[in-house]
Amino acid sequence: xxxxxxxxxxxxxxxxxxxxxxxxxxxxxxxxxxxxxxxxxxxxxxxxxxxxxxxxxxxxxxxxxxxxxxxxxxxxxxxxxxxxxxxxxxxxxxxxxxxxxxxxxxxxxxxxxxxxxxxxxxxxxxxxxxxxxxxxxxxxxxxxxxxxxxxxxxxxxxxxxxxxxxxxxxxxxxxxxxxxxxxxxxxxxxxxxxxxxxxxxxxxxxxxxxxxxxxxxxxxxxxxxxxxxxxxxxxxxxxxxxxxxxxxxxxxxxxxxxxxxxxxxxxxxxxxxxxxxxxxxxxxxxxxxxxxxxxxxxxxxxxxxxxxxxxxxxxxxxxxxxxxxxxxxxxxxxxxxxxxxxxxxxxxxxxxxxxxxxxxxxxxxxxxxxxxxxxxxxxxxxxxxxxxxxxxxxxxxxxxxxxxxxxxxxxxxxxxxxxxxxxxxxxx
Numbered sequence: 001x002x003x004x005x006x007x008x009x010x011x012x013x014x015x016x017x018x019x020x021x022x023x024x025x026x027x028x029x030x031x032x033x034x035x036x037x038x039x040x041x042x043x044x045x046x047x048x049x050x051x052x053x054x055x056x057x058x059x060x061x062x063x064x065x066x067x068x069x070x071x072x073x074x075x076x077x078x079x080x081x082x083x084x085x086x087x088x089x090x091x092x093x094x095x096x097x098x099x100x101x102x103x104x105x106x107x108x109x110x111x112x113x114x115x116x117x118x119x120x121x122x123x124x125x126x127x128x129x130x131x132x133x134x135x136x137x138x139x140x141x142x143x144x145x146x147x148x149x150x151x152x153x154x155x156x157x158x159x160x161x162x163x164x165x166x167x168x169x170x171x172x173x174x175x176x177x178x179x180x181x182x183x184x185x186x187x188x189x190x191x192x193x194x195x196x197x198x199x200x201x202x203x204x205x206x207x208x209x210x211x212x213x214x215x216x217x218x219x220x221x222x223x224x225x226x227x228x229x230x231x232x233x234x235x236x237x238x239x240x241x242x243x244x245x246x247x248x249x250x251x252x253x254x255x256x257x258x259x260x261x262x263x264x265x266x267x268x269x270x271x272x273x274x275x276x277x278x279x280x281x282x283x284x285x286x287x288x289x290x291x292x293x294x295x296x297x298x299x300x301x302x303x304x305x306x307x308x309x310x311x312x313x314x315x316x317x318x319x320x321x322x323x324x325x326x327x328x329x330x331x332x333x334x335x336x337x338x339x340x341x342x343x344x345x346x347x348x349x350x351x352x353x354x355x356x357x358x359x360x361x362x363x364x365x366x367x368x369x370x371x372x373x374x375x376x377x378x379x380x381x382x383x384x385x386x387x388x389x390x391x392x393x394x395x396x397x398x399x400x401x402x403x404x405x406x407x408x409x410x411x412x413x414x415x416x417x418x419x420x421x422x423x424x425x426x427x428x
Contacts, residue, residue, distance in 0.1 A: 024067065025067060026067050026070065026071075026259050027256040027257055027259055040054065068261075070085075070259060071259050071260060071261045072261060073085070074258060074259050074260050074261075075260045075261040075262065078091070078258060078260055082095075084097075084258060085258060085259065086254075086257040086258050086259070088100045088101065089254055089257060089258065090103060090155075090156065091156075092151075092154040092155055092156055093153070093154040093155070093156065094154055094204075095204065095205075095264065096151055096154035096204050097204065097205050097206075097207075097254040097255065097258075098147055098148060098151075098154075098155070098207075098254075099147075099207050099254070099354065101354040101355075102146050102147050102148035102149075102207075102352075102353060102354045103148045103155055103159050103161075104398070105146065105148065105167050105168050105169055105353040105354055105356065105357070106146065106148035106149050106152060106155070106161070106164055106167055106169075106353065107148075107155075107159050107160065107161060107164045107165065107167070108164050108165025108166050108167045109159075109165070109398065109408075110168065110357050110394065110398060110408060111165060111166055111167055111168055111171070111357075111407070111408065111409055112168060112357045112384070112388060112408060112409055112412060113408075113409030113410075113412060113413060114171060114409075115381075115413070116359070116381065116384050116388075116409075116412075117168065117171050117172055117175060118175060119378070119381050120359045120360065120364065120365075121172070121175050121176060121179055121181060122179070123364050123365065123368045124139070124141065124181060124349075124360065124364045125179045125180075125181050126368070126372075127139060127364060127367060127368055127371060128181065128182060130371060131341070131347070135342055136345075137341065137342065137344055137345060137346070137347065138182070138225075138228040138229060138345070138346045138347070139182075139347045139349070140182055140183065140184065140224065140225065140228060140346060140347065140348055140349070141176065141181060141182070141183040141184070141349045141351075141360075142183065142184045142186060142221065142224075142348060142349065142350040142351070143169065143172065143173060143176075143183065143184070143185045143186060143187050143188075143351065143352070143353075144186055144187065144209075144217075144292075144294040144350055144351060144352040145186050145187045145189075145190040145191075145201070145202070145209055145213070145217075145294075145352065146169065146187055146352050146353035146354065147202055147207060148161075148353070149169065149187055149191060149353060150187075150190055150191060150194065150201070150202050151202060152164075167353070168353065168356035168357050169187060169353040169356055172356055173185055173187070173188065182228060184220070184221065184224045186217055186220070187352075187353065189220070190202075190209070190213065198270075199212045199241070199243070199269070199270035200212065200213075200267065200269055200270070201213035201216075203247070203251040203252060203267070203269060204267055205251070205252040205253075205254055205255035205264055205266070206250060206251045206252055206253050206254060206255075207253055207254050208250060208253070208293065208294055208296075208297060209294070209297070210251055210269055210270070211248055211250065211251060211269065211270070211271050211272070211297070212241070212269065212270040212271070212272060214297045214298060214301070215236070215238075215272045215274055215301075217298070218236060218274075218298060218301065218303050219235065219236055221298075222234075222235055222236070222307060223235075225285065225346055228346070229283065229285060229345065229346065231283035231285075232282050232283055233282055233283050233284070233285070233307060234276050234277075234278075234279060234282050234284070234306065234307045236274045236275070236276060236303070237274065237275050237276070237277060238272055238273070238274055239273040239274065239275055240272070240273045241270050241271065241272050241273070242270070242271045242272075242273065243268050243269065243270050243271070244268065244269065244271065245266040245267065245268050245269070246266075247266050247269055248269075248271065250297055251269050252264075252266065274301075276302075276303070276306040276307060278306075284307065284308055284309040285308060285309060285344075285345035285346045286308065286309045286310040286311070286343065286344050286345045286346070287304065287308045287309070287310075287311045287344060287345065287346045287347075287348060288311075288312055288314065288340065288341065288344045288346075288347050288348070289304075289311070289312070289313045289314065289347075289348040289350060290314045290317050290347070290348070290349050290350070290360070290361060290363045291313065291314075291315070291348070291349070291350035291351065292315075292316060292350070292351055292352060292354075292355050292361075294350060294351075294352050295313060295315075295350050299313050299321065309345075310343075314332050314363075316361050317332060317360075317361035317362060317363045318331065318332060318361075319331055319332070320332060334366050337363070337366055337367050337370060338367060338370040338371060341367065349361075349363065349364075357388050357394060358388050358389050359385060359388065359389075361389070362385060362389055362428060365382075365385050365428070377424070377425050379416075379419065379420040379423060379424065379425060379426060380413075380416035380417060380419070380420045381416075382425065382426045382428060383415070383416045383419045383420065383423075383426050384412060384416055385428050386426050386427075386428040387412070387415070387416075388412075389428070397411060397412060
């Protein structure tokens with residue numbers, strides 16, 4: 001037994017020493033840790049323990065067969081305990097995988113309050129009307145689907161999905177209709193098609209819509225823009241549909257982050273063959289899209305470059321694509337939001353239920369301040385915008401509210417009121 005343990009310990013050491021090869025790289029976001037370097041040693045770092053802490057971390061992250069060993073552990077956790085090793089990934093009933101934020105919104109556990117959403121939508125409506133009337137620019141809001149809303153039956157019982165409260169999505173959709181905000185509710189549309197769709201609209205092991213669902217959304221989005229602009233745009237032509245259980249990455253992107261030894265059994269998914277026959281006589285609007293990750297599949301499909309004129313994608317209203325590739329990074333200059341908006345024909349805001357607590361990524365708020373600078377400052381609302389656009393603070397808010405036996409909306413209101421007592425403004 002002692003010899004066997006010694007051999008088991010010696011094998012990873014041999015791989016580390018001679019670099020004999022390891023299993024495939026891990027998926028997901030990981031901090032790259034360099035190999036241990038003795039030249040980092042100094043007596044000052046030794047006595048402050050900086051050297052020991054860094055050296056230990058370097059050894060742990062570069063041990064031989066680390067990737068295989070992690071995948072082995074993850075496989076054991078998943079197979080025996082249905083436990084996820086990936087951050088914020090929830091294994092639901094019948095192995096349906098979720099990101100927890102979608103569940104929190106569906107169940108209403110991260111509802112941020114009616115007053116915040118009312119103010120956000122009132123600002124959006126005012127800008128939408130102003131841009132259309134004064135500039136002939138269409139600001140369009142699109143509520144992308146959410147997996148928890150689409151598959152509530154697979155949510156684990158510990159989240160009590162059978163009795164959801166008022167969610168951010170439900171209230172946004174309700175108030176958007178009341179205000180007659182020009183919007184497209186793809187979430188409601190997907191739910192309505194759930195029992196009649198010929199092919200899956202959501203993959204069991206993916207977080208976003210299926211490739212088939214995305215193609216349907218593209219077709220509907222173009223028609224929505226055509227209606228808003230009263231113009232004929234280039235529409236996709238469906239040349240056929242291929243079905244296979246060899247899935248594209250986007251259709252099992254959550255599964256990949258679990259980093260298991262073996263792939264899970266895949267369902268059969270549909271992959272449409274779509275083309276865009278060129279027609280120079282059709283209208284090609286200049287479009288700015290502010291969106292979360294749901295837009296990536298549309299962006300990467302090639303649709304924007306074929307259907308739109310000039311086009312930029314502001315990812316979370318922060319980085320600009322297609323300019324950000326490789327080592328090139330271009331950030332949004334919010335001091336010029338108004339200037340850039342007025343060069344467009346259409347502004348698309350695309351957001352899914354997991355992000356609705358943020359508002360519209362501060363885009364509406366910053367633009368509103370530039371168009372209506374003389375509006376009275378609402379410190380409590382501005383505090384909420386600043387607070388909610390940080391993932392860490394949202395998690396902290398939910399935890400604190402639970403410990404205080406309050407809802408997140410109630411605690412957020414109290415915090416905003418306390419802040420307004422001592423501050424005249426807040427910069428976000």
